[in-house]
Amino acid sequence: MATKTQVEAVINGEPIEFLCEPRQSLLEVLRDTLGLTGSKEGCNNGNCGACSVLIDGALVNACLVLAVEIQGRQVTTIEGIATPDGLHPLQQKFLEHAALQCGFCTPGFIVAAKALLDRNPDPSEAEVRQWLAGNLCRCTGYDHIVKAILAAADRPTGAEAHP
Amino acid sequence: MTQTEKTSRPGFRVIGSSPLRQDGVEKVTGRARFGADIHLPGLLIGAVLRSPHAHARILAIDTSAAAAYPGVKAVVTALDLPELESKIADIGEASINQRYQSNNILARDKVLYFGHAVAAVAAVNGHVAEAAAALIKVDYEVLPPVLDVRAAMAPDAPILLEELRTAELGDHGTGPTNVAAHLLLETGDIARGFEAAAVVVERAFTTAMVHQGYIEPHAATAQVEADGQVTIWCSTQGTFGVREQVASILRLPLSRIRVVPLEIGGGFGGKNNVYLEPLAVLLSRKSGFRPVKLTMSRKDVLAATGPTSGSVITVKLGADAAGKLTAAQATLIYEAGAYPGSPVGSAMDVIFTPYRIPHVRIDGYDVVVNKPHTAAYRAPGGTNAAFAAESVVDELSERLGLDPIAFRLLNGVHEGNRKVDGVAFERIGLLETLEAAQSTAHYRAAAPGRHRGRGVAAGFWGNYGGKSSASASVNADGTISLIEGSVDIGGSRTSIAMQLAETLELPIETVRTTIADTDSIGETEGTYGSRTTFATGWAAYEVGQKLKVGLKERAAHLWGVTAADVDYADGVFRSGAEHMTFAGLAAQMDGTGGPVVASASVQPSSWGPGFAVHIVDVEVDPETGKVDILRYTALQDAGKAVYPDYVAGQMQGGAAQGIGWALHEEFIYDGQGRLLNANWLDYRMPVSLDLPFIETVIVEVPSPSHPYGVRGVGEVPIVPPAAAVANAIYRAIGVRLTELPMSPGRIVAALRAQDR
Numbered sequence: 001m002a003t004k005t006q007v008e009a010v011i012n013g014e015p016i017e018f019l020c021e022p023r024q025s026l027l028e029v030l031r032d033t034l035g036l037t038g039s040k041e042g043c044n045n046g047n048c049g050a051c052s053v054l055i056d057g058a059l060v061n062a063c064l065v066l067a068v069e070i071q072g073r074q075v076t077t078i079e080g081i082a083t084p085d086g087l088h089p090l091q092q093k094f095l096e097h098a099a100l101q102c103g104f105c106t107p108g109f110i111v112a113a114k115a116l117l118d119r120n121p122d123p124s125e126a127e128v129r130q131w132l133a134g135n136l137c138r139c140t141g142y143d144h145i146v147k148a149i150l151a152a153a154d155r156p157t158g159a160e161a162h163p
Numbered sequence: 164m165t166q167t168e169k170t171s172r173p174g175f176r177v178i179g180s181s182p183l184r185q186d187g188v189e190k191v192t193g194r195a196r197f198g199a200d201i202h203l204p205g206l207l208i209g210a211v212l213r214s215p216h217a218h219a220r221i222l223a224i225d226t227s228a229a230a231a232y233p234g235v236k237a238v239v240t241a242l243d244l245p246e247l248e249s250k251i252a253d254i255g256e257a258s259i260n261q262r263y264q265s266n267n268i269l270a271r272d273k274v275l276y277f278g279h280a281v282a283a284v285a286a287v288n289g290h291v292a293e294a295a296a297a298l299i300k301v302d303y304e305v306l307p308p309v310l311d312v313r314a315a316m317a318p319d320a321p322i323l324l325e326e327l328r329t330a331e332l333g334d335h336g337t338g339p340t341n342v343a344a345h346l347l348l349e350t351g352d353i354a355r356g357f358e359a360a361a362v363v364v365e366r367a368f369t370t371a372m373v374h375q376g377y378i379e380p381h382a383a384t385a386q387v388e389a390d391g392q393v394t395i396w397c398s399t400q401g402t403f404g405v406r407e408q409v410a411s412i413l414r415l416p417l418s419r420i421r422v423v424p425l426e427i428g429g430g431f432g433g434k435n436n437v438y439l440e441p442l443a444v445l446l447s448r449k450s451g452f453r454p455v456k457l458t459m460s461r462k463d464v465l466a467a468t469g470p471t472s473g474s475v476i477t478v479k480l481g482a483d484a485a486g487k488l489t490a491a492q493a494t495l496i497y498e499a500g501a502y503p504g505s506p507v508g509s510a511m512d513v514i515f516t517p518y519r520i521p522h523v524r525i526d527g528y529d530v531v532v533n534k535p536h537t538a539a540y541r542a543p544g545g546t547n548a549a550f551a552a553e554s555v556v557d558e559l560s561e562r563l564g565l566d567p568i569a570f571r572l573l574n575g576v577h578e579g580n581r582k583v584d585g586v587a588f589e590r591i592g593l594l595e596t597l598e599a600a601q602s603t604a605h606y607r608a609a610a611p612g613r614h615r616g617r618g619v620a621a622g623f624w625g626n627y628g629g630k631s632s633a634s635a636s637v638n639a640d641g642t643i644s645l646i647e648g649s650v651d652i653g654g655s656r657t658s659i660a661m662q663l664a665e666t667l668e669l670p671i672e673t674v675r676t677t678i679a680d681t682d683s684i685g686e687t688e689g690t691y692g693s694r695t696t697f698a699t700g701w702a703a704y705e706v707g708q709k710l711k712v713g714l715k716e717r718a719a720h721l722w723g724v725t726a727a728d729v730d731y732a733d734g735v736f737r738s739g740a741e742h743m744t745f746a747g748l749a750a751q752m753d754g755t756g757g758p759v760v761a762s763a764s765v766q767p768s769s770w771g772p773g774f775a776v777h778i779v780d781v782e783v784d785p786e787t788g789k790v791d792i793l794r795y796t797a798l799q800d801a802g803k804a805v806y807p808d809y810v811a812g813q814m815q816g817g818a819a820q821g822i823g824w825a826l827h828e829e830f831i832y833d834g835q836g837r838l839l840n841a842n843w844l845d846y847r848m849p850v851s852l853d854l855p856f857i858e859t860v861i862v863e864v865p866s867p868s869h870p871y872g873v874r875g876v877g878e879v880p881i882v883p884p885a886a887a888v889a890n891a892i893y894r895a896i897g898v899r900l901t902e903l904p905m906s907p908g909r910i911v912a913a914l915r916a917q918d919r
Contacts, residue, residue, distance in 0.1 A: 023290070037200040038193015040428070042378040043461040047843035050378055078193035091191040095183045098808035101653035101816060103190030104197055104379040104428025125856075132851040136843060138376045138429050139653060140812055141819030142851040 012080025198398025217836025356490025356522025360481025379428020401689020616894025622882025627692025641746025648687025666707025693875025771866025821884025
């Protein structure tokens with residue numbers, strides 16, 4: 001069996017050390033080694049976005065990153081989005097807008113949406129749809145998801161689309 | 164089933180509101196545990212070896228190298244499964260012979276599709292299990308595959324299942340065949356009906372095999388104890404269905420199996436059937452009673468689970484000069500996949516049902532081909548059928564010079580009309596939904612312009628009732644703990660709790676729902692057939708009625724009156740001058756007889772069907788053939804929308820899946836039957852950029868078959884979209900597309916053919 005490598009990183013604000021094989025993806029280590037199962041495996045090849053995480057603020061699919069690559073980096077997963085005081089506004093708006101049905105893709109969407117709002121606090125509907133094109137949802141038709149994100153950005157939703 | 168007074172109250176206090184869903188916080192914080200999120204001490208991970216061939220005889224399997232691989236704890240093949248007699252079993256809107264299902268879990272004599280499971284391994288981790296599975300040697304005699312229903316029906320076609328005989332009109336054929344069944348529905352005399360027609364339109368359609376496309380891959384974990392007791396944790400639409408299937412496949416008593424539901428990441432019909440659960444049980448048993456988890460890769464999901472049938476359908480419709488339909492004929496040939504059991508029967512139930520037609524003949528064929536065994540997919544068979552029928556309805560209304568909605572209003576079914584199978588409708592809401600469609604801003608807006616078109620289609624789905632159970636206990640502070648057996652795939656914990664809260668005239672915050680395992684609640688069929696809010700909600704209603712009876716007895720005891728003298732309204736018990744709030748009485752349970760609990764099981768004998776009407780504007784790029792959805796409105800009769808935000812979500816989700824089916828999605832096989840696009844880059848589901856906001860209009864024509872008028876809402880919204888999009892494309896470019904998906908290449912080809 002492969003030799004394990006020691007990795008030190010900051011995950012959701014906490015310094016953390018773990019051992020992993022070089023072939024293990026960040027997603028595998030998050031889920032199986034660190035118990036952070038909020039990041040989901042939908043495809044394991046970067047097509048669905050259910051494992052979206054932030055590495056030093058950049059949105060990536062955890063299935064496409066080797067765990068050894070996060071040495072010395074800051075990782076934010078869905079488990080790190082809420083604060084001890086309560087839900088992140090995106091999480092709250094997802095609930096208020098019924099933006100989830102089965103909820104499996106939801107962590108990836110919330111992490112991806114946070115990355116968007118961190119760089120563009122006032123996105124248009126088109127910008128939201130463009131940004132989310134790497135996250136698959138099969139239940140909702142995206143309607144309530146896009147509206148929840150626009151609401152979290154404090155922007156009126158698309159009711160004006162057809163005057 | 165308990166007899167129920169059928170109340171029809173205009174005012175609701177909880178039903179029709181949209182509280183935050185009870186499982187919401189867990190799901191937005193990543194804490195909810197889905198199928199693959201379970202970890203147990205000593206857990207082993209499994210891997211499945213799958214066939215690289217679409218059709219081959221298995222001559223020998225050598226597992227010795229895999230068994231000897233370091234870290235491997237168990238290897239199983241079909242020899243580890245009991246050989247079963249033929250017996251048909253129902254699995255959530257689909258059925259399968261249990262022997263075939265066993266062979267689908269692990270191939271015994273033959274592999275029948277690319278991806279068919281042949282062996283499974285359990286090891287200390289997934290990498291070891293996969294490496295070991297790759298060491299299993301299978302000696303195949305490769306046979307020619309049959310990949311098309313027309314080829315499969317040819318007299319000299321290679322035969323998939325040597326013992327299969329055509330079931331036809333109560334009889335069985337005599338020779339080997341790939342046609343599992345020929346079904347017939349008939350009323351009147353179609354020859355006479357077409358003689359009476361002034362206009363007749365006949366067209367042939369084909370649709371591709373498509374997948375449900377749930378984002379969560381299948382996952383199952385099993386622990387077998389040394390005494391044979393089995394616990395299964397899995398992501399499924401129906402825990403009791405898993406229990407029944409595993410018991411049947413492994414010949415175990417039902418009471419020896421406990422199925423614990425984890426959260427489910429989408430199903431759409433595809434997570435009723437078991438695939439991994441029996442393997443996890445076999446591997447746990449063979450590995451010295453360690454827990455074993457199996458999860459599928461996306462490739463495995465696409466190649467070897469689901470999908471729904473591709474089909475070949477012909478439709479012929481006739482109408483008189485006034486626009487009244489006189490006759491309808493259809494032939495539907497559906498791919499069953501490797502084993503019999505396509506949804507052709509429910510397709511026949513859908514195809515002409517929105518309309519009053521005096522003379523009808525529908526022939527259906529269930530045909531096996533070397534593709535994965537089909538499973539239910541949201542209104543199984545309905546989308547294909549409506550694509551064909553509603554395209555012809557559109558063409559007929561155009562020939563008659565009638566507005567497509569006016570034509571449907573002229574011919575639409577209402578209460579008292581009979582379906583082709585003779586069943587008469589109770590109160591239904593098709594006409595109301597069509598009228599609502601006519602008056603939408605979308606339909607009244609100006610025609611959308613050059614290379615743009617507006618299409619309309621209607622759809623029917625019968626819905627289902629089924630067995631459901633619920634129980635509840637009143638807590639000393641006046642809150643209620645509700646336990647039920649339906650897994651929550653899109654808000655049903657809350658929609659069921661809302662019906663209990665409504666019955667008890669209490670705020671929704673009073674009721675908290677837990678979904679129980681199979682040992683902890685009465686039998687409850689799966690979350691399929693648009694039945695969960697309808698039937699399990701009904702069980703919750705019955706529980707509420709019983710709790711009221713129990714609490715009235717306590718009030719009577721306290722006040723020295725009889726229970727019949729106690730009234731309950733607005734959360735307050737009253738008798739004469741005495742009164743006590745629900746919470747006040749709950750605090751008195753201790754000392755007046757102890758806990759007040761109630762349970763109820765229902766099996767409704769009738770349920771209200773659903774109708775939907777969809778309107779879509781598209782733009783077609785004549786250079787590339789790309790179709791953009793500009794605007795989309797979905798309308799639907801929900802009976803009574805218990806949880807409107809989530810009813811709208813079902814309508815939007817069904818529309819989105821239907822749009823994907825219409826424009827992009829298809830399984831692409833090579834000549835040897837290998838699936839070429841078993842990934843989401845090449846199996847193209849809609850992304851956020853492909854869709855506009857989907858407008859929804861909920862029509863409420865209460866179902867007389869439910870205490871609160873509820874109709875199932877989940878399935879019918881996938882019935883109209885493909886036809887609506889096809890009709891819109893026709894208005895945009897003047898060509899009728901008769902093949903799904905209406906992908907860019909097909910549209911360009913159709914435009915070129917038109918130019919010639």
